[in-house]
Amino acid sequence: MAKRRSTLGAVIRELRNSNNWTLREMSERTGIPVSTLSKVEHNRLTLTYDKLQELSARLNIRMSDLFAESDAPPPVASVTARRSLGTRDNAFRVQTANYDYYYLCAELRRKRMIPNITTIRARSLDEFGELVHHAGEEFIYVLKGQIVVHTEFYDPVTLEPGESIYIDSNMGHAYLAGPDCEEAVTLAVMSSADDDLMDSLITMHGER
Template sequence: MTDEYIHDVYPSMRIEKTQAAEHIAPLKLGERLKEIRVSLGLTLEEASKRTGLARSTLSKIENEQISPTFQAMQKLATGLAIDIPQLFEPPKTITASGRRDITRYGEGRPHPTSTYEHELLATQLTNKRMMPFKSHVRARSFDDYSEWIRHDGEEFLLVLKGEITFFSEFYEPIHLVEGDSAYYDATMGHMLTSVSEEDALILWVTAS
């Protein structure tokens, strides 16, 4: 039974074969190498020092002018701290989602608590990887809290106005003033108190 007979009787098989061929792109090792190098924040010169391969050689590999020998691939894997199979993974396609949200001054969603006056930002976006919000810190004493605050993810805070004491479960309390910031594991117990005359204003970003 010939291929032509099969295609004539089952035309869908011809379509499937054609579609499969269109979706299998040839591996571009140079493009993959450049993607790895850039993701590590390395220049060609820095990658050359790490791998022991000449800068010109790396450039030629990335531009598909030469193919690396197995020995060169071993040096690449060792110098870049990756496994050789990673060199053969297809390059990632980056597609912009086009998501954007603007929050005008004072137009965030209010969320008051006994210790904070939160203003949630970028509330039109759902399934965000980060949750930004501003907070006026009402609490003035450690005793204003009934228990540690803790939640999933990591958190960044920046003091926009005033002064605070940053309490955390595993560290001594620390005094932070306008312009100071902190990044920490949010599953660790934490809390803030204002130590300035007026309530301190904080920018918080929580990431899952």
């Protein structure tokens, strides 16, 4: 049987998962930024020879192990029965200049959907700053107030309570409180093939 050649991203992800490390924990061990590790794992970026040497030294593995071939069949997805009850009181809160995020059901790791309640305060693009980009897709439903949605390729749109929008998150976007309210509250659901989407989002908030 022919061996299946693993990509560098697959090898790094397998190594991280076998040690039960988050992207942030692996970043701390390797000195490579979380955003870079995430891109490498999803084959959107590679590492230079010097970085590969540093990675193998810090993780105490042979450099050749980063280019290993595998004759194992692709893993079969297992059936899971997870559940989590989320409230604003037990949410994981992240506060930024523009938003307050309340991440719901945060104890579940490697979720493909990230639900959160967001309080939006910024009222202009000058106040908000650069448009945000990240992997995946997202759905926004207005619970309270009024929001103005700015996106990279469309004219701004104003949404009232009970209205919603669905966008590709890699398109630049910003959610602003409407001119008729001091702040707005939305329910948002982000989704991505990235197993560590929540880590990536939190890191992005921190960088901002």
